[in-house]
Amino acid sequence: xxxxxxxxxxxxxxxxxxxxxxxxxxxxxxxxxxxxxxxxxxxxxxxxxxxxxxxxxxxxxxxxxxxxxxxxxxxxxxxxxxxxxxxxxxxxxxxxxxxxxxxxxxxxxxxxxxxxxxxxxxxxxxxxxxxxxxxxxxxxxxxxxxxxxxxxxxxxxxxxxxxxxxxxxxxxxxxxxxxxxxxxxxxxxxxxxxxxxxxxxxxxxxxxxxxxxxxxxxxxxxxxxxxxxxxxxxxxxxxxxxxxxxxxxxxxxxxxxxxxxxxxxxxxxxxxxxxxxxxxxxxxxxxxxxxxxxxxxxxxxxxxxxxxxxxxxxxxxxxxxxxxxxxxxxxxxxxxxxxxxxxxxxxxxxxxxxxxxxxxxxxxxxxxxxxxxxxxxxxxxxxxxxxxxxxxxxxxxxxxxxxxxxxxxxxxxxxxxxxxxxxxxxxxxxxxxxxxxxxxxxxxxxxxxxxxxxxxxxxxxxxxxxxxxxxxxxxxxxxxxxxxxxxxxxxxxxxxxxxxxxxxxxxxxxxxxxxxxxxxxxxxxxxxxxxxxxxxxxxxxxxxxxxxxxxxxxxxxxxxxxxxxxxxxxxxxxxxxxxxxxxxxxxxxxxxxxxxxxxxxxxxxxxxxxxxxxxxxxxxxxxxxxxxxxxxxxxxxxxxxxxxxxxxxxxxxxxxxxxxxxxxx
Ligand code: CP3
Numbered sequence: 001x002x003x004x005x006x007x008x009x010x011x012x013x014x015x016x017x018x019x020x021x022x023x024x025x026x027x028x029x030x031x032x033x034x035x036x037x038x039x040x041x042x043x044x045x046x047x048x049x050x051x052x053x054x055x056x057x058x059x060x061x062x063x064x065x066x067x068x069x070x071x072x073x074x075x076x077x078x079x080x081x082x083x084x085x086x087x088x089x090x091x092x093x094x095x096x097x098x099x100x101x102x103x104x105x106x107x108x109x110x111x112x113x114x115x116x117x118x119x120x121x122x123x124x125x126x127x128x129x130x131x132x133x134x135x136x137x138x139x140x141x142x143x144x145x146x147x148x149x150x151x152x153x154x155x156x157x158x159x160x161x162x163x164x165x166x167x168x169x170x171x172x173x174x175x176x177x178x179x180x181x182x183x184x185x186x187x188x189x190x191x192x193x194x195x196x197x198x199x200x201x202x203x204x205x206x207x208x209x210x211x212x213x214x215x216x217x218x219x220x221x222x223x224x225x226x227x228x229x230x231x232x233x234x235x236x237x238x239x240x241x242x243x244x245x246x247x248x249x250x251x252x253x254x255x256x257x258x259x260x261x262x263x264x265x266x267x268x269x270x271x272x273x274x275x276x277x278x279x280x281x282x283x284x285x286x287x288x289x290x291x292x293x294x295x296x297x298x299x300x301x302x303x304x305x306x307x308x309x310x311x312x313x314x315x316x317x318x319x320x321x322x323x324x325x326x327x328x329x330x331x332x333x334x335x336x337x338x339x340x341x342x343x344x345x346x347x348x349x350x351x352x353x354x355x356x357x358x359x360x361x362x363x364x365x366x367x368x369x370x371x372x373x374x375x376x377x378x379x380x381x382x383x384x385x386x387x388x389x390x391x392x393x394x395x396x397x398x399x400x401x402x403x404x405x406x407x408x409x410x411x412x413x414x415x416x417x418x419x420x421x422x423x424x425x426x427x428x429x430x431x432x433x434x435x436x437x438x439x440x441x442x443x444x445x446x447x448x449x450x451x452x453x454x455x456x457x458x459x460x461x462x463x464x465x466x467x468x469x470x471x472x473x474x475x476x477x478x479x480x481x482x483x484x485x486x487x488x489x490x491x492x493x494x495x496x497x498x499x500x501x502x503x504x505x506x507x508x509x510x511x512x513x514x515x516x517x518x519x520x521x522x523x524x525x526x527x528x529x530x531x532x533x534x535x536x537x538x539x540x541x542x543x544x545x546x547x548x549x550x551x552x553x554x555x556x557x558x559x560x561x562x563x564x565x566x567x568x569x570x571x572x573x574x575x576x577x578x579x580x581x582x583x584x585x586x587x588x589x590x591x592x593x594x595x596x597x598x599x600x601x602x603x604x605x606x607x608x609x610x611x612x613x614x615x616x617x618x619x620x621x622x623x624x625x626x627x628x629x630x631x632x633x634x635x636x637x638x639x640x641x642x643x644x645x646x647x648x649x650x651x652x653x654x655x656x657x658x659x660x661x662x663x664x665x
Contacts, residue, residue, distance in 0.1 A: 012037030076110030152176030217253035338634030340373030367441035394431030454512030458519035523557025542569025577632025593626030
């Protein structure tokens with residue numbers, strides 16, 4: 001192969017290029033960047049010496065006893081490791097003498113070099129590109145073709161690498177070789193730190209990395225396996241990418257996963273491979289995208305959801321949806337407010353690269369966060385990743401999520417004239433389309449049996465952010481406006497309720513199965529003020545919502561307001577942790593479900609405490625249909641990740657167990 005002559009017009013044209021080199025990660029990054037790409041490189045494998053080297057030692061015994069005729073050595077590192085192991089028993093001199101009596105077949109230049117360094121004579125050197133096919137061709141050349149039983153009387157040992165190559169063994173056996181002695185000397189594992197791999201997988205699933213380079217077969221297997229374990233929708237995403245492969249072995253591994261190789265390099269050298277890929281990728285990507293204009297987001301059409309009984313979609317009979325309809329369930333459904341958030345390492349990693357608002361406004365990232373959080377922790381429902389304050393932006397407010405105290409909104413809405421001006425503002429119809437796109441994408445990426453919860457803030461909580469300009473303890477300005485200028489207040493609440501209703505209905509239309517209305521801060525109000533200043537607007541909001549989906553109505557510090565909240569609306573009331581679930585639900589009456597209400601800080605404790613507190617809530621629910629387990633507020637940032645998944649398992653186990661006990665009497 002001639003070295004490529006550099007042509008300046010060969011370029012990835014700024015495309016993000018994913019690659020999975022380990023030892024040569026820095027080199028491939030530099031090469032991608034040199035050819036105009038944005039490199040995203042994550043090691044996908046590391047060599048692991050097998051702790052149990054019994055296969056190698058058994059090989060040594062047979063080698064020294066003169067029972068072998070041929071040894072096929074597949075890798076240089078394998079040769080070195082094999083010798084190190086054997087030298088724990090035999091002298092190097094004896095070993096070299098024994099090897100010299102065999103037909104030694106070496107695959108690849110590194111194997112040849114390792115053997116030459118040891119002074120072991122090589123009978124057959126497999127030519128490039130060193131796949132098992134060339135290996136067989138070399139053997140056929142020497143011993144006669146398939147069917148001639150050319151290998152019939154030979155005792156062959158095969159030093160393996162990674163996964164055993166069953167096709168090679170099968171072919172050797174078809175040529176008459178019996179009982180090929182397999183000598184695995186090392187295998188591959190994922191790297192110890194998989195965060196970079198997770199990040200690059202995210203680049204692909206989010207549609208940002210559209211060119212993917214594989215330089216060996218193990219990378220392919222590891223990446224697919226890694227993504228499958230995390231339920232990342234990698235395969236679908238790879239179909240939208242230009243997949244480039246370095247040579248036929250690598251291409252075979254890609255095809256074995258049902259994926260298409262868009263470009264296979266004619267070279268076997270990394271530099272030439274990157275050069276060729278850069279020359280082809282932009283044009284191949286355009287072909288792939290067909291009509292789609294460059295840079296346009298990948299839109300995944302919502303697939304029809306498979307139904308279980310022919311008429312109902314698969315999520316219909318999920319535990320969560322059944323509980324929302326106050327129907328009995330096999331185990332209590334559970335999801336957690338802020339189940340996608342800073343307690344999750346993958347979320348923090350993503351946030352280290354993407355500002356919060358950009359994340360919310362990238363439908364594919366928001367959908368990915370939504371789906372992967374629910375799947376990672378095993379929740380019974382996913383909640384859309386977005387924020388309560390996003391609706392304020394098209395109303396003319398600026399949002400700042402960079403303050404440690406919480407989100408800030410400007411300008412503060414504190415005068416009657418500012419309210420008048422706001423009421424005249426008609427938000428642009430498409431301004432929140434990214435939220436609805438995220439709903440569509442999340443719905444199509446979620447398992448059909450998992451319901452997707454959309455959400456919006458309630459008018460009071462949203463108004464409090466607009467008026468205070470950020471988080472507040474006293475809600476001084478909000479209450480002052482409400483009590484001093486009821487006319488302006490009611491007009492504002494009416495305006496917000498209308499826009500929030502539109503936002504909720506669009507999410508339902510886009511494919512959300514349930515909604516939660518967060519009136520997070522309404523607990524700061526006295527019941528009289530709730531009745532006068534909030535209740536009518538909540539009622540009109542609930543009346544405006546599409547009746548087809550269950551609505552969870554949640555607030556914190558609402559111990560004094562529960563009956564009023566039920567009067568306001570919602571098929572389920574979300575309780576915070578300051579009320580006892582049994583008492584709270586009793587007060588709510590038989591017509592609504594109850595969601596909640598573990599104190600989020602309990603997740604800082606040990607499993608015994610978590611189990612005890614979860615069980616307490618399940619006992620309080622007492623098997624009454626219509627309980628959805630949740631925290632009493634969102635997951636706190638420093639919560640140990642494992643405790644969250646463990647809580648979900650505990651709720652499922654203990655509730656199923658309690659049900660069984662109740663049935664036994
Ligand atoms: O997993 C989920 O619950 C879905 C995502 C979600 C977010 N915000 C993401 C988010 C939901 C449902 C919300 C709603 C929301 N936003 C509420 C109601 C829920 C509640 O907590 O009562 C409120 C009051 C807001 C306003 C808001 N946005 C606050 C108070 C904060 C800061 C809180 C914090 O944890 O720092 C935000 C930012 C925000 N919204 C984050 C997340 C994951 C943290 C942003 C980051 O990554 O730094």
